[in-house]
Structure formats: structure tokens, C-alpha cells
């Protein structure tokens with residue numbers, strides 16, 4: 001049984017109260033020998049939690065779901081989803097929503113555990129998580145946040161002291177995650193699949209209330225919800241593309257209504273620019289490759305729109321027409337967000353017209369792909385090129401003549417080097433550095449992970465001593481694969 005304690009935290013449960021049909025009351029598995037591996041002190045403070053308390057046995061009890069405040073109502077959430085295109089009923093198989101924290105700024109956020117034991121949705125799974133993948137989610141989500149990309153956050157990873165059977169036996173862990181909510185496209189697919197019109201409406205009202213309260217002022221609030229989710233996802237995926245992020249498992253259950261990145265599994269940052277880049281070992285067809293992400297986002301949003309049809313209009317044909325009209329705006333919203341981001345990466349002001357920015361970007365990306373240039377390093381080096389020193393940038397190209405021709409055209413627009421340095425990161429969680437940090441942490445040395453986190457948590461400020469965090473993997477690192485056996 002979970003201990004019930006008087007703790008300096010209040011956990012509310014509007015999700016469970018509004019949507020009891022999608023919430024199964026459950027408790028975390030017992031963690032007998034917990035060790036706090038990493039705590040996000042700054043996030044704790046932002047949430048109104050005392051980091052010193054979280055380090056105590058009471059705090060670690062909270063972070064593992066083993067000691068919850070009075071009135072807490074932890075639940076496993078039901079959802080469904082298209083996984084690699086196939087519809088399945090899912091739900092939190094190894095996760096729990098502990099409750100919602102209203103932070104000192106008034107923002108409501110979910111406190112959620114991953115790896116907290118089997119739930120009624122576990123199907124064949126063991127309900128557990130290993131230290132490595134949970135620290136991976138911690139590092140990459142914190143890097144994404146520092147890059148300015150909406151994401152769930154990581155509060156802590158606690159080692160359980162137990163072992164988890166994967167291809168080999170691995171030490172187990174629980175990740176404490178914070179999100180503006182865990183409502184997913186798959187949550188709506190679940191509600192729609194039940195055939196319960198009242199449930200679907202309650203879910204949509206809950207989502208509007210939580211994320212898009214302005215929609216209540218619209219004559220068709222559910223259409224407005226659809227439009228706002230489409231806009232949020234267009235902007236999110238453009239953000240991913242601009243930093244070279246490959247999510248890896250863009251199933252509809254891994255796409256939020258809030259527009260935050262969620263469920264870091266076999267994700268990675270691209271090194272050399274190539275739209276076909278795939279890291280996930282289970283994505284043999286490249287469905288979720290870097291270059292496919294915008295198309296997949298739109299496909300997922302079409303699944304979302306389908307779930308909302310009964311709410312959009314009484315007449316089905318009218319509802320379909322409304323949904324198609326909204327979905328039809330995705331490509332322009334995405335392209336607009338991407339172009340604005342690319343304009344900033346190239347340091348170009350609004351005086352340069354869209355067609356010129358597009359042409360410069362397309363030519364540069366083609367050169368990067370053909371000459372296998374590291375995406376992040378090259379964009380960062382363009383800041384120095386804008387200041388008159390193009391040698392670092394030139395050195396990335398096997399055939400610099402073609403780059404020189406591009407450079408002359410770009411420099412003619414007087415790019416703003418300082419502005420570029422604020423949007424082109426020096427430090428991203430490069431795959432070889434993440435692997436190195438995880439391997440050490442699993443062995444008990446969290447030093448490399450802490451140094452990597454320090455680098456990627458302030459990604460735009462170049463600092464002496466961090467040179468190895470700013471360069472691509474050595475060729476010996478080889479072809480990178482990430483595994484879904486998380």
C-alpha cells in the first residue's frame with residue numbers, strides 16, 4: 001500500500017474528476033531501495049516544491065509514488081493510438097498520473113511517473129523502466145526546453161534498486177515527469193472509440209479549459225480547439241525540424257493536445273543533414289524519419305479531427321468539410337513557422353522576401369546533404385562567417401567552392417551575427433555524448449551526465465572548456481541506432 005503522508009504539496013485531480021471513465025485509480029509499485037540519481041532543482045522551485053524536501057526520504061517517496069499526500073488520487077490514464085499506422089487501445093501501462101500541481105504562477109501541471117509498475121493497461125509489459133532510457137528522456141527533454149521547444153519536463157530520476165529484464169538485466173528507475181497535461185490525440189481516439197458522445201464532449205471541454213480557454217469565446221469551440229491544436233503542432237514540428245530533432249515514434253498516442261513534445265523513446269538529434277535520417281531500430285520503413293515528420297504530424301492531426309467530427313456540426317458532411325478546411329491549413333502554418341525559424345537561423349531581417357530566404361535555405365540544405373555536413377555545427381559557424389570569418393564554415397565542406405558561391409549571395413543580405421548566435425545552438429545532446437553519459441550513470445558515476453546537462457541547458461552561449469560538447473561524433477562512433485525497448 002502507498003503510505004499516506006502530510007507532505008508540503010497539494011495534488012489536485014481534475015482529470016480524474018472530469019473524466020472518471022478514462023482514469024483507473026491505481027498505485028505505484030513498491031520501491032524498496034530507492035536512490036535519487038538526479039533532481040531538477042530549478043524545475044522543483046518553479047513548481048513551488050522545496051528541493052531539500054525532495055531529497056529526503058519523504059521527497060523520494062513522492063517521486064516514486066510510494067508516499068503520497070492526503071487526498072492524492074493517482075490514476076492510470078486510458079488512451080488509444082495509431083502505432084505505426086495501426087489502431088490499438090493502450091493506456092498507461094507503466095505510468096501513473098499522480099495528480100496536478102498548480103505552480104506559484106498559477107499554471108496547472110501534471111506530475112506523472114514512468115516506470116512505476118504494472119497497471120491494468122500493461123498488457124504483456126512488466127510496467128518497469130530502466131535507468132538508461134529514463135535518464136535519456138531527462139537529458140533530451142531538458143535540452144529541448146533550453147532550446148525553446150515546448151516539451152514535457154523531467155523533475156527527477158530515482159533508481160529503484162531492482163533489476164529490469166530487457167535484452168539483458170538492467171537497473172530499474174522511475175522518472176518523475178511534469179507536463180502541461182498528458183492529453184494526447186490518442187486520448188480523443190479512446191473517447192471516440194467508446195461511442196459515448198458525452199465522454200467525448202467532456203474530454204474536449206476538459207482540454208479547452210486546460211489549454212485553450214479562449215476557444216470558449218468562439219462560435220464553434222470544438223472547431224476552434226481543432227484549429228489551435230493544428231497550429232500548436234505545426235509550430236512544434238517546425239521547431240523540431242529547425243534543430244534537427246528526430247522524435248522517432250510519432251504515434252498518435254505520443255502527440256499531445258498541448259503542443260508539447262512527449263514520450264522520448266528512440267529519439268535523437270541528426271548529425272549530418274539527411275532527410276532520410278532514422279534512428280529507431282523498429283522503424284525499418286522510415287515512417288518517422290526526419291523528413292517525414294511534418295507529413296506524419298498532419299496525418300496524426302487528421303486522426304484527431306476525425307474524433308471531433310460529432311462535435312463539429314450536427315450534419316456529418318458539414319463536419320467533414322469543416323475538418324478538411326482546418327487540416328488544409330496545416331501545410332501553410334508549418335511552412336510559415338519553419339520559414340520564420342530558418343530566417344532567424346540565417347540572420348535575415350523581414351526586408352528579405354520569403355522567396356529569397358527559401359532559395360537560400362534550400363540551396364544550403366542541399367549542399368549540406370550532398371557534402372555530408374554536420375547540421376548544428378554548420379549553422380553555428382555561420383555566425384562567424386557573418387562577422388567576416390568564414391574559414392570554420394568552409395572547412396566543413398569537401399568542395400568549398402559551391403559553398404563560397406552560396407556564401408556570397410547570403411552575405412549580400414547583411415545577416416545579423418549576434419541574432420544568429422541566439423538561435424543556432426552550440427550544444428545539443430549529441431548521440432555519442434548521451435551514450436557516454438548514460439553508460440557512466442548506469443555504472444554509478446553521474447559526473448558526465450551532469451556536465452552534459454550543464455552544456456545543453458545553456459545551448460546558445462559558447463563557453464571555454466566545453467569544446468568536446470560542440471563537435472560532431474568521431475567517425476569511430478559509427479551508425480547510431482536507438483531502441484524502443486525502453
Ligand code: AMP
Nearest residue numbers: 090091092093094122125126127128263
Ligand atoms: P511508449 O512507446 O513509451 O509510448 O509506450 C507505448 C505503450 O506501451 C503505452 O501504452 C505504454 O504504457 C506501454 N508500455 C511501454 N513499455 C511498457 C512496459 N515495460 N510495461 C507496460 N507497458 C508498457
Ligand code: MG
Nearest residue numbers: 253254262263
Ligand atoms: Mg507513449
